[in-house]
Amino acid sequence: MFLEIDRIAAAYGATPVLDGISLTVAKGELIALLGASGCGKTTLLRVLSGFHPASGGHVRLNGVDMTNLPPEKRDTALVFQSYALWPHMTVAQNVGYGLVLRKCPKAEIAAKVMEALTRVGLHGFADRMVTQLSGGQRQRVALARAIVVNPALLLLDEPLSNLDARIRHQVRHEIKALQAKLGLTAVLVTHDQEEAMIMADRIVVMRGGRIEQIGTPEDIYARPATAFVADFFGADNKIETEYRLDGADIHLTPAGGAAQSLPRDALRLPENLAPHGRLALHFRAAAVTLTAPDAAPDAAALSLPGTIRQRSYPGGTYRYAIALGDGALLVDHPVPLPEGAAVRVTLPASALLAFPLS
Numbered sequence: 001m002f003l004e005i006d007r008i009a010a011a012y013g014a015t016p017v018l019d020g021i022s023l024t025v026a027k028g029e030l031i032a033l034l035g036a037s038g039c040g041k042t043t044l045l046r047v048l049s050g051f052h053p054a055s056g057g058h059v060r061l062n063g064v065d066m067t068n069l070p071p072e073k074r075d076t077a078l079v080f081q082s083y084a085l086w087p088h089m090t091v092a093q094n095v096g097y098g099l100v101l102r103k104c105p106k107a108e109i110a111a112k113v114m115e116a117l118t119r120v121g122l123h124g125f126a127d128r129m130v131t132q133l134s135g136g137q138r139q140r141v142a143l144a145r146a147i148v149v150n151p152a153l154l155l156l157d158e159p160l161s162n163l164d165a166r167i168r169h170q171v172r173h174e175i176k177a178l179q180a181k182l183g184l185t186a187v188l189v190t191h192d193q194e195e196a197m198i199m200a201d202r203i204v205v206m207r208g209g210r211i212e213q214i215g216t217p218e219d220i221y222a223r224p225a226t227a228f229v230a231d232f233f234g235a236d237n238k239i240e241t242e243y244r245l246d247g248a249d250i251h252l253t254p255a256g257g258a259a260q261s262l263p264r265d266a267l268r269l270p271e272n273l274a275p276h277g278r279l280a281l282h283f284r285a286a287a288v289t290l291t292a293p294d295a296a297p298d299a300a301a302l303s304l305p306g307t308i309r310q311r312s313y314p315g316g317t318y319r320y321a322i323a324l325g326d327g328a329l330l331v332d333h334p335v336p337l338p339e340g341a342a343v344r345v346t347l348p349a350s351a352l353l354a355f356p357l358s
């Protein structure tokens with residue numbers, strides 16, 4: 001494997017932050033480290049760049065153990081959230097800085113800088129001061145500065161989070177296209193689930209200094225391995241239920257609802273599920289339908305009585321807060337319904353992600 005992260009541990013003083021992180025990255029692959037604030041993504045990136053020491057484990061790049069190499073001896077380039085450009089230098093001087101340090105001939109620097117600026121769409125900006133650029137343009141300069149040295153590994157530390165939404169959406173497609181075109185191996189740190197989905201070949205979901213799941217965006221979205229990942233990827237509505245397996249069926253008794261049976265195959269159940277116990281059923285707001293309380297129930301869906309507590313309009317569809325037993329759900333539904341109305345909440349079995357509760 002091109003990049004091997006092997007049981008990496010890291011700490012700040014006596015406080016452990018990374019706890020045995022192992023993962024491999026293929027040449028040309030873009031991996032996103034995704035997780036809530038404080039889970040250790042930036043620390044892992046700092047370990048890869050050499051700005052923070054590993055307290056255990058190894059990092060190998062292209063077969064070379066770089067665990068204890070200083071940053072400048074690693075074949076990596078880092079793009080920061082804050083751009084970290086020199087304000088007293090022009091765009092070209094910023095982009096060429098690394099090549100000057102490497103003592104490249106002047107003519108070669110000029111040619112490489114021009115090529116990098118063209119690649120990031122900043123042809124014609126070479127002589128501008130970076131203080132005269134927008135945030136999106138500054139981040140393109142930072143990207144040009146990273147790619148101009150042709151690094152074996154590109155490290156991106158929340159590179160888009162200082163940009164406003166519209167520019168961010170545009171620049172993330174540009175970075176992805178450039179990385180793919182140049183065949184760069186890249187590790188991106190982000191806390192934005194959509195950004196990780198759009199940019200990454202594989203996503204590494206981190207939690208509390210450990211890896212919770214690694215997979216393609218499709219994999220993680222459709223088959224989250226844990227309730228935490230389901231929650232993080234938008235399946236954040238949850239119903240708790242007693243269950244009992246019975247031949248081809250599963251009997252469910254959800255909190256606040258009547259007992260129901262569903263074909264066992266209709267749900268994606270965890271492997272080695274005990275014959276009975278409790279499950280958390282996670283699902284996305286858009287998967288639910290609302291009908292009149294007396295509508296005929298669907299045999300392949302869980303059906304629960306609820307009351308509309310609140311209605312809002314995020315655009316395109318209505319969003320309802322529904323009281324269900326002593327719990328609450330958020331549901332998207334295209335039709336306006338009055339607050340206070342009794343409804344039947346229908347959850348198609350295929351939309352339910354089931355996780356055992358202890």
Ligand SMILES: Nc1ncnc2c1ncn2[C@@H]1O[C@H](COP(=O)(O)OP(=O)(O)OP(=O)(O)O)[C@@H](O)[C@H]1O
Nearest residue numbers: 012013017035036037038039040041042043044191
């Ligand atoms: N310089 C430091 N000294 C002490 N503790 C630190 C330091 N930097 C980070 N930490 C702690 O280490 C843990 C992991 O931090 P890290 O910055 O890697 O998380 P993160 O997932 O990148 O979070 P964020 O998205 O907020 O940047 C956090 O609990 C944080 O408080």
